Every structure is written in structure tokens, then in C-alpha cells.
Amino acid sequence: MKGLAFGLTQVGREFKSGEVRVLAAALALAVAAMTAVGFFTDRVAQGVQARSAEVLAADLVVGSNRPIPAEHEALAEELGLAMARTTSFPSVVLAGDASALADIEGVSANYPLRGALKVSRRLEAESETVREVPPPGEAWADPRLLARLDTRVGATVRVGRVELKISRLLDYRPDQGFSFAELAPTLLINEADVVASGLVAPGSRVSYRLLLAGDGSALQAFRDRVMLGTGERLRGIDTAQPEIGNAVERAGRFIGLASLVSALIAAVAVAMAARRFASRRMDTVALMKCVGASRRFVLTAMLAQLAVVGLVASLLGLGLGWLAQEGLVFILADLVGDALPAPTLAPAVGGLLLAFVVLGGFALVPIIELCRTPPGRVLRRDMLPPAAGPLLVYGAAIGGGLALLAWQVRDAVLVGWLALGTAAVMLGLAAGGWLLVKGASRLRGGGGAWRYGLANVGRRGTDSIVQVGAFGIGLMVLLLLTLVRTGLLEQWRDTLPAEAPNRFLINIQPHEAEGVREFLTERFGGGELVPLIRARLTEINAEPVEEIEFGSPRAQSFIDRESNLSWASEPAPDNRVVAGRWWPLGDESEVSVEVDFARDLGLELGDWLVFDVAGERLEAKVTSLRTVQWDTFKPNFFMVFPPQLMADFPRTYISSIYVDRSLRGDVLELVRSYPSVTVIDLEAAIEQVRDVMDQASLAVQYVFLFALGAGLLVMLAVVQSTREERLYESAMLRTLGAKKRVVLAGVAVEFAALGVISGVLAAAGASGVAWLLARRVFQLEFAFDPMIWIAGLVAGLFVVGGTGVLATRSVVTHPPANVLRGY
């Protein structure tokens, strides 16, 4: 208790002194960086989640082929969830003499709960977002429906027994989906008109959906308590379309990486500051012991101080972090604006915990060492505390680092690769530093400043190695943040180019194929036709699929209905074989399965599948598993076969094209010329993915700004760590007659040598880490950038050299007498 009380009274006194402020500032910056990232990414993640929820138009959906029982609504109401209902069924829509099949969507007020409807008054007009649904007696129609009916806005159509006025064009509804199941164009009507139409009767093909939205705990409570009847199913965000899921997952990885880099760099800054804090207090501890303080007393006092400093700094950091993210949201209101929900408290709690993890992992060991300072140091300053064992030093840092990784990232793959990358970089930097020290001890040619500077590198030994390591990490962050970050983000965005296909054409009959191909080439400048057959999976390894229990809803729906199969002689460019091999000749009964889908179905290489293709049996062995980049929006398939195997089955073709807004009329002309061809509009889905990418990129750039700040702080901490020594040396040299210019040039040579070595090593490290990230984490191609080496060298020379000289400039401005007089 005595040590604790003493430590607490000391901390007030110590806050007046410089070194405690430095440590507190480093920690506050670390916490600010981490919590700003935490708060902001929390909001972005919630925003991304909300975007994904748009695809469902809700957070959770109860779907059924029968009316949704009233008790589900009662439960949702009890839990305070927002609700909306939809009733959809296929029906013929009549306009005068013309008729067309449409997907009638009857919706209640509040629809959609997530996302918004977009409508327009004319074909060429820009879409506007609306917050209401069609009133009774009116309908909003998909432009394709009007093209088929050869009518326009303002006309009256008949659905069953009701007549409805087409008051708007329906450009987008969030849950329109783009799967092949939803072929017919939509007619959106009020749910009151569904009853009036008289089309919904027992036995008719109707899908009922209860849309729900609310906070996570209420939704979970609903999931837990709802008693689903036969044929009823729940659909959440996690089962949303793979295209969006893909983009969200990668966004999460980018943000995770960014926050991780900030956290680790901040930890290095804290470690450096703690080292300096400890080394500057050795004399004080020796003195305290000399005048009677026990080791335990000193340790308690120091830990109490550390805890108070940690707490004050974290609270300060939390405030700063909060302000920083608020400021960002304010500045970027146009981009992220109302899409961002308020942050949760979790990042604040996380920030406080992280501060203590960082202190424990990176500052505790120097403090423990400090407490072992022998009291005899008061008489002989060369007496140092016994160094902590490497197990303690590295164990604490590795433990702290891993705790940080686990807390911040929660992505085992990312953590694994980054830990490996960091270890390799650390080893490389240490080895490089060691070589520099050895080399500098031998090569001491040239003039006075050169000799002095290089001699210093050699003489500082371990300190120089530590400096190369810390500078190297700082520079690596700089390089990763500038060259590599831009490269990776561009690569990612390139997977979805500005002219990514935004229309799918399906149901192209073989006899129309040539004509459609020509039309596409003439009007849209191309469009590849991909063959497709409809088939039903009947057996897996001779076991009928009806007898197999599938855990995943996606697998179940694949089994329940006919699916699309295709064939190809080569894998598509956005496909990658990850297990097994692609068919060399394609004359065997083989099939290549998308890897996630294989997992859902429980398929492995060598399994035999049997399909029913229009009454004929098709057998094939799984010989390869593929990853598919769904967010390219090109036609892709879960199951792909060799061409020869499929030659005799009835087929249709599908295609994907990019349609500029000005060419929307041409699409309608295509629909009129080839009535059987169905056009699916993907624009909204692509927009969603782009939004996810934009939000993620923004968050990543912002987060990296903090990492940059932390990197610079590390460099400053390194430069400061040898300041006392330099101050003394400079005073000595000037006392002995050296000019200021010579002393400063010597410092410049020393930092430049450290900088060049760190810069080159950092370039190697950044290239390696970038390669790992691109290939292993983000599944992107990565081209090595030769600029990185030049940038590393130049940054090392000028950033480290410059920072070093600037930060130690005061060393030569202090009067030597003041320095040598000491305390």
C-alpha cells in the first residue's frame, strides 16, 4: 500500500516532468488511433451491414408459400421490430389487347424496411428515391413490362379483377434480386389491391414475406422465439447474395488490416517511449533504493504510475479518437452522411483494454527491468539492471502483439500471415542492422564528419540495430501506405471496372443465338454468349438427395429446384482452380464445383453427382474445385462441365453486357425483337457493390492516416531515444573544438546510413508483405513495383536523415557548459 500511495502521489509530480508527458502522449495517440478506427469502422461496418440488409429490404425475413400467421407479427410487435408485408405471385397483366407475364408484388406501408424504392416518370429521366408505396388503384411498373405491353406511364392495366393506373416506372426495389428465379418484370401494387384482384386463392403460386427490422438483440430474440411452421423459412443478411457478401468480406479485410497496422505501429511507439522512460529513470530508482526503498516498493510505485499514466492517456486518447471520427464524418458527410449509424460503445471499452494490453506487452518489461536497477549506480553510473531474459522480453511483446491481433482482427488467416510477415521483417531488419553495425565498425574512411557519423553507428551497437528496426518499420508503413495501399485498392476496384456488365440476358434460344450476338455486337460493342442447361441434382455418391440432410439453406434451395449448369473448355478468367485439376481434354464425365458451394453441399473431390436434365441422366465426377469472383458480375456457375459431355442436351444461352443509360431504348428494342429473351437489370446490385467498395476505401485511407501518424511518432521516439547521449557527445566534441557544422554533418551521416539501410530493408519488407496480402488474403494479382525500392532508398535517406537532423538540431544549440554541468 505504501508503494501504491507513494506512486500515486509521485505521478502528480511526475506529470509536471517531460518524460512522463512523452509516454502519455505516445499512449494517447495510440489509443486515439485505435478508437478512432474502432468508432469509425464500427460505423462503417454497421453501414455496410445496412447496405447488405438492403438486399433483403429488411434485417430478417420470414418467407412462406402460405399466409404468414398472425402470431409471427404479434411476436415481432412485442419485440418492437419494424414490420412490412409483401405478397408476390406471377400473373398475366393486360393492357388493351396486349398481355405479358409479370411478377406482381403487393406491398404494405413501410416497405421496404431497408433501402429505398427508386422510380422515374419517363424512361430517360433520372431515378428519384421515394419513401412511399403505390396507393390503392395505382401501380409502378418495371420498364420491361411496359415494353412488352407496348404501353407507357399513365395507361391503365388490368390484373385479375382490378384496374390499376401505371403512375411511375419502377427502376429499383432493394429486394429485386438478380437470380434466375425472378425472371418476370415486376409490377408493384398496394397490398389492398392484391385482395381486390381476386387472384390469391388456395392453390395459387403465392409467396408471402414478413419483413422485419430492428436492433440486433430484438432480431436475435425473434430468431430464438419464433416457431416456424411447415414451409416457412427465415432469411437473414448472412444468406444474402454472394456478390454483395464477397465485397463486404473484402471490405472487412481491408479495414481489419488498416486498424491492425495502426495498432501495431502505435505499440512500437509505446515500446520505444517506455524504453526511454525507463532508461531516464534508472538514476532515480537507484537513488530511491539508496535512500531505503525496497524493490517491491519501487515496483508498486512504478506500476501505479504506469497505470495512472495509462488511464489518463487512454481517456485523453478516447476523447481524441471520438473527435477524430466525428470530424471525419463531418468532413465526408456527402459521401458517408446519413448512411452511418451512431457508433456503439464497444470500441471505447476496446480502446481502454487495448491501452493496457499495449502497456503490458510493450512497456511492462522495461519497467520491470528498471526496478532491478542496482542501488550502487549512484556511485558508478555504468552499473545497469540485469537484462530481462529474452523469453520475457519477446514473450511479452509477442503476447501483447497477438492479443492485439486477435482483438482487432478476428480473422485467423489475416492474423497468421501478418504475424509471419512481421516476424520475417523483424528478423530481416535485425540482420540488416547487425550487418550495418559490423560494416560501420570497419569502414570509417573519409573526412571528419563521415568518420564521426559512421563510427557512431558502429559504436552504438545494439542501439543502432534497434534504430534500424524501428526506422525500418516506420518506413515500411510509409511505403505500404503510399505505394502498396494505392496498388491494392486499385486492384480491387479494377475487379469492377466502370463498364462492368449491368444487364444479364437469359433464355436466348439456340436459333436466336446468332441474331442476338449480332445485335449485341452492333449496338453494345460485344457480348459473349455462354451456354446454359437446366438440370436437377438427384444423387450424390449414389444416395438420393432427398435423403441427405443439408445444413445450408443455399444447398437446400439448389436441391429443391432446377439449377443452371454450364460448360467450358478453359476456366473463365475470374475463376481459379484451388483443388484438383481442370480437365485436360474434356472427354471424361467430370464436373468443376465452386468451392463455397461444394462446402455447402458437403462435396469433395472424387464424389459422383447425378443430374436429371429434361428426363435424361447426366453423371459426372467432381475433379476440381474453383473460387469464383462473383463481384465481376460476369455469368458464372456453381457447376461447370466439359463441353463434349453436354453436347446433346437442350440448351439456351446467356450473356452479360454493359448498357449505358442512353442505350436503355436499345435494350427494349432487343426485348421486342427477341420476345423470349429476358433482360435482368444488375445496375442496382453493381451500385451496391460500388458503394461498399467506396465506403471501405474511404475507411481504409482514413485509418492509414493514423498509422502514418503512429509511424512518424515511432521515428521521433527513436531519434529521441539517443538524445541524451548525443547531447553529451556534441557538448564534448564542441568543447574539444569541433564546429557545429561538423557535429551536425556527423549526425546527418549517422542517420542517413541508418536510413538507407532501413529504407532498402523496408522496401523488401513492404514488397513481401504486399505480395502476401494480395495473393493470400485478398486473392488479387499483385505486380511488383520497382518504384518501391527507389522510394524506400530516398525516403530512408531524406525522411530518416531529415527527421534525425531536425530532431537533434537542438543538440548543437545547447551551450556545452550547461550540458556538461549536468544536474
Next chain:
Amino acid sequence: MQQATGAQPVLKSAGLTKKVSSPEGELTILDRADLQIGAGESVAILGPSGAGKSTLLSLLAGLDLPTSGQVWVNGRELTALDEDGRAAVRADQVGFVFQSFHLVPALTALENVMLPLELADRPEPRAAARRALEEVGLGPRVGHYPRQLSGGERQRVAIARAFVGDPAVLFADEPTGNLDSRTGGRIADLLFGLNTDRGTTLVLVTHDRVLAERCDRQLEMDGGRLL
């Protein structure tokens, strides 16, 4: 053995030896030092640089452990105690004055003087420290930090800190070594004045013969041995 004159020994050593390893092999920096110093006595330890004076001082104060031999302070064997035990003895019985003052730069003059009192859990440390500073003539400067004080003033703070706990033994290591002769003279007057007033035992390491002459007894050292 260097005997105390009459009085009961407050400080005693027997066969005190310190060896260190060096690239040239083992080096004996203190060789079988035996001495006894009585209560209230003042003893100067003289000798050239490297004679082993500071080593002897650090072993007598329990700041370091000998390779062999024993030290007793007020009858307690210091060399049989662990580091914390030795610290407790120092807190209770020992004061220090160093050549380079050794003030805590982050603490004011008053706080520096309070430090040993707080460590020993003495009552009313602030008032006692203030009195001690007034005694050395620094009453108006209690709130100053070491960097705001001159060398002589810093040493006076150190002396106040050494005497504030009424130690049985005061160790002074070249207390005037960093000061000009005039200031050094005043500091020496202060030190010996307080020593006499309080009956403290003084062990003074110096190579200043004039200063050494003011002590009751002078011990010479050379090559790690007491002559």
C-alpha cells in the same frame, strides 16, 4: 584492523573483499578491508583514483555485495541481508551525499528532501523537510527544481536530504568535488557543523587532504587495500 577510538563501533567491516572479472582475468578491487568506526566519529578515506575508495563506500552502505567478508551497521550484519533488507537498514540508519548531488530532476528541492522520509514512512515529512532546508539556508527556494539551482545550492539540498532522517551514519563521496573552492568550503562547513550538532558518524571519501584533515581520523587506501 582500523580501530575506533574508544566508542562503540557503529560501522564495522571484516575481510571485505570485492573481485570483478575483466578481459584480463579476475581483478581484486578491494582486498580484505577491516575497519571499525565509532559513534559520532568522522573518518576520511583518502587515496588516488582507482584505489578502491568508492567500492569500499558502496559495500559499507550495502549498495553492493562483497565477494567475501562482512559489514555491520549498528550491530546488524548488512552482508547477511537481501537487497530489500539492506534498503530497510539504509532507510533507517544511513544518509548519503554524493559528488554529483543525485537529486531527482522531476522533484522540487522540498520533494527531494521529503523522499527518504516518505520512504521510511516518517510522520509529517513536509514539515521536517522544510525545516531541514531552512537549516541549510534554502528556505526561500523550497519550490525550485534542481535545474533552477546552482551547484552549491544543489549540494545543500542533498545535505538537507542526508540529515533530514537523523541517520546514524552519513556517507559522503567527494561532496565538494564538483564545486569551486569557496563554495566547497561552505559546503564542508555545513557538513561538519551538522555532523557535530547531531552526533552523526561521518564517513568521507575524498582526495582533498585539507578536507580530510577536518576529520577525526584519516584512512589511506591504495591498490584496493587499506594501508
